[in-house]
Amino acid sequence: MDREESKQVGLCASCRHARVVTTPRSRFWLCSLAAVDPRFEKYPRLPVLACPGYEVTPEGGPAPAEDAGE
């Protein structure tokens, strides 16, 4: 992820709860907390500038999603 994309994504870009779904035409940012907490949207509106669920990932980036469904 380059610096420009990081700016467009906001906090999700470095959050441990974020998952990236990549398709041939685009990338979607998914919040895994949405599955267990209704305060969060599965596909948050970007950029996310403030979020009560934000936790920085030790790896410095999101994990790829297992599937691109739903």
Ligand code: SF4
């Ligand atoms: S908890 Fe917040 S910052 Fe983290 S992935 Fe979900 S919406 Fe993005």
